[in-house]
Amino acid sequence: MVKKKLRIATIGQGFMGKAHSNAFRQAKHFFDLPFELELALLCGRDQQSLETMAARWGWESTSTDWREAVSRWDIDVIDIAAPNNLHTPIALAAAAAGKMIWCEKPLANTIEDSARMVEAARGLRTLVWFNYRRVPAIAFARQLVEQDRIGTPYHYRATYLQEWGNDPTRPPNWKTDLAQAGSGVLGDLLCHSIDTALYLNGPITEVSAIQKTFAQNRAIDDATLALARFGNGSVGSFEATRYATGAKNRNSFELHGSNGAVRFDLEDLNRLEFTDATGPRNLQGPRSILVTGPDHPYWSNFWKPAHIIGYEHTFIATVADFLFALDRGEPFEPDFGTAHRVQLVLDAVARAAASGSAATV
């Protein structure tokens, strides 16, 4: 059967440009996709490295002007992996051209911008790369919540810890520049923790927070800590930092409820810790489950049980799920609406930190 084609233009040639390129190439090897993906155009700032990257990942053409992607009639999908300040102008132009839009997180640098993006893209298919939702262990945690294995939730606790802020030899980049990044760890790391929290534990209603800049001559938050109230009555704490010496990419969370608890750490991506608090008390304790086997999310797509997977598979599964939803005419999450709800929480965190008082979301 001849598959429908989707021609993609990715804007961004950095870390995420590479993660997306790989996902577009790999997805059909693991999933029986309803569409054929074509890597049509790669846009970035530097022509020479664009050409090297295009040759490596099999992009058909390159451009140093993202407007070319939006104006070309043969492009179906605009995939935004550029610095944060470009998300809004590119998405608005792509929406005006009627394209599908896939966008890196955070959706925008302000809630006004993310609201405009939601409005402009109404009726269009959108995707936001909150890729961690497709870690099998996190998708499995969500199944346990839905099956009431956690019960009444009491505590949600998340950390997203990196250490590279503490490296004096590391040159500044767009992520450390307020004008381009919009914020520091708030938009870069905390946004992932908030998305996962909303996915697993529902809406956040109120936050209090503190932020700290450790680096000299920088205007972004190097650390953001927040306390939260959830709509379901549970309480949460969040910590995101680039100054957690010893932590490389420790994206972790715990959820404790009346029936049980789960604990996850991205540095051990294939495992989920689960405690069943409903069995005999003398047998209770955390079990470390290798989430790579029969009856676990995505196991049939990737390898055999315990033949572990990695970071790249979360992007592969994201694009595959989007394509299945598109083919069936079903909604897909996370879309712009989902990501805007994350922005509303981030905005409340920033307001709470600035005012020193609790802020409602």
Ligand code: SOE
């Ligand atoms: C920052 O170092 C970063 O690359 C984030 O931007 C990504 O979203 C996160 O997944 C890994 O860390």
